[in-house]
Amino acid sequence: MTQSINYLDMLQSALTVEGALHSMTDVTGWIEERKADTPFEVTPIPFSRMTNWGFDADTGNLRHISGKFFSIEGIRIQTNWGFVPEWDQPIICQPEVGYLGILCKKINGVLHFLLQAKIEPGNIGGVQLAPTLQATKSNYTRVHGGKKPPYLEYFQSPGNARIRLDVLQSEQGSKYLRKRNRNIIVEIFDDLPVEENFCWMTLGQIGLLLKRDNLVNMDTRTVISCISFGSYEQSALALMKSVLFHDAAHSNDQRHMLLSALDNERHLHSLPELISWITEMKCRFELDVARLPLNHVHGWQRDERRIYHHEGRYFSVIGVSTTIGRREIASWCQPLVQSAQTGIIAFLIKSINGVYHFLVQAKLEAGNLDIIELAPTVQCINDNYRESISEQKPAFLDYVLQVKQEHIWYDAHQSEEGGRFYHEQHRNMIVEVDNSFPEELPPTYVWMTLNQIKSFIHFNNYFNMEARSLIAAIGLW
């Protein structure tokens, strides 16, 4: 690879907070102003009042009259992974691939990223920071009129620009049937008009905003997670040495994490060994998914306002009416998925050979394209384990919940995509384990370095959305 310079400027942006185009005070001020200036109202309504949406008479599937956007249908799963060999569930079907695109540009020599203050009906706290472009095919082909999304043309036909990354990544496999989005970053070289809802910021600044609850949206997090910082050789030792070891703004922990992001030698397992482990997981586990009419989904019921599990568990589907904006007002109805519980996602990390390793899980979810994807150490909704007998408790959950404060590297609540999920958030945690942590792991777990994780993320459908959300939050700043 002859791309040292690419990795170097990504790293530099990740290490820049001061000296950016806008100070952190300006950035947070702009966010507060956008929040104040964008009134919105989201009201749960009966399905019968959802304009343009309805249940298909034959199948009971919930769909838009255009047949576009998305639909709620049913699936029946059979698998030998986990403790439940067979179940039915509703699932979001959205065969379109959408854009999650971020523009970046060198400003004063440092890469800045153009984020958008955006409201989605399911958002907690209203405005969140979205990618420059967040558009499904139905959106950008304007199935039902509406304006062209701003900056669409930079992604559809980049002119004086360079594609910095461009890869398909999965959405949540427990809620979507094989849904993917195109995660893309385009570097532009010309000036562009910055619209009111948009703001340039560095990766370091985005990293700081990720320490806050529910501010950087899921779509931004997945795109950010795909950014690689290369390896030692590629990322200019000079920069590292000067910034990293002589700059008092960076703690030892941060230096250690940067080392883990760049070191591609001191791993516990080689990449071929990890690929062999993934192969073994995909051979050992079977996932058979049959599509069903929503009418035929066993264990789920529907009333005027909800499609829900008969024991009230997992999630339900509701309808909402949304009105957003002050000068230009947009109103529409749509279904949203509402989780029964808050969830938790956590990576355990451990220093091995002086480099942080992450404990990665091979996890099967109903909507996965290829049986298993790589997931955080712990990924569950609270409900899953409350009533579980102890053998069925998710591995390492107790460890995460009982860990001492000083071992917690990262702890914030982050939202799922507000265009599909109603007020859904997960507690996102990164927790360091010490040497007393057991050497022996269950067969579906393996240690990887951050550099190895990034290598897999370059190729599509390796790491799941929840894992990528956590990887995005790893601050080098």
Added chain:
Amino acid sequence: MTQSINYLDMLQSALTVEGALHSMTDVTGWIEERKADTPFEVTPIPFSRMTNWGFDADTGNLRHISGKFFSIEGIRIQTNWGFVPEWDQPIICQPEVGYLGILCKKINGVLHFLLQAKIEPGNIGGVQLAPTLQATKSNYTRVHGGKKPPYLEYFQSPGNARIRLDVLQSEQGSKYLRKRNRNIIVEIFDDLPVEENFCWMTLGQIGLLLKRDNLVNMDTRTVISCISFGSYEQSALALMKSVLFHDAAHSNDQRHMLLSALDNERHLHSLPELISWITEMKCRFELDVARLPLNHVHGWQRDERRIYHHEGRYFSVIGVSTTIGRREIASWCQPLVQSAQTGIIAFLIKSINGVYHFLVQAKLEAGNLDIIELAPTVQCINDNYRESISEQKPAFLDYVLQVKQEHIWYDAHQSEEGGRFYHEQHRNMIVEVDNSFPEELPPTYVWMTLNQIKSFIHFNNYFNMEARSLIAAIGLW
């Protein structure tokens, strides 16, 4: 990656023909002996006489009474790729992942690979060289009794051994529904008993055998194609310089190709650029596959002996009775797929920046797991183009068929898997283009180096079976 030594010994084996455990004369003598010593008889029979196989009364699907092995079912395809937007076809359904495993061992300091002389009912010429272990789950779990396949235990629980590669790779997407096999190479360190049908040989020797028609079977070819030789830094310049440039046994062409296998810098496009192109292909093209009862497959008919296309095109499904062996005799019946025509697969190659690049095609086939896979420049059956209007002729086919002899690097007929395909072979070609070749390519084609191709093959479901077959044939020897 800290694996220089791994790549180095693979390279050394690829460059070794003389000085191996057995001379080429011994190896070919052993093959002739195995052929002479293994009588076999394969007779097409009516479906009604196929013991243990039958058509399901409701669906018309052709299946084994155990429900295991494989079945012939139907699919309906809708796509925006190519010239045919919708069609039905029969397809082989075999949800099991099988082993294609080769044992290797250092003998006199050089890695040797244990191949098996094996007959499959569809083989042209009887015995072909198969991997050490070639077994579906139904085989090795012994659904219907039978012996344990030799050497199975080395793959299921390698003891004093090392997994050298282990990755899922696709089977032919035009005939199988999302079928994959586990391509695995295990290096052993202890001695093992070599059974009569097995023989140790180097990669260089296998390379020479690949220049003959229909001798090295498809399963061996796919495993061999996954072997990487690393890059310059990893593969010890010293070895290269001594063997490559001072050994008169190697021609300039071979040196040039070795350069292409190892050079990971002088590429036309970077790896992120290639990933972006793959992303674009997966976003642009849609593949919708609905499963159908074989009864409902439009355009196909069934008589007592064949399931066939109503115009006699593409392929048909027949039944055969097989008897193999002299001392131990095995007899069974099974369906086989018979192609209507011989096909052609070809890579165009071109020296760019002093390194060979391969013209790779993004090709959609009905059974693909993820829309498109990367295919040879030309991949078609003769029938496809004979009656085609010229716009629908496969791109570059005329070029390949009319090229002068001196530009042909490789030209041999190679068989498809004889366990499923009846006397099916493709003409396999590698053809060098000169500077008059057009710069502008159709959007579904891109140039890649051999090193880049190997990088993608490390991860599952990038390169299709036909491409891997050709890659296996690239001789470094």
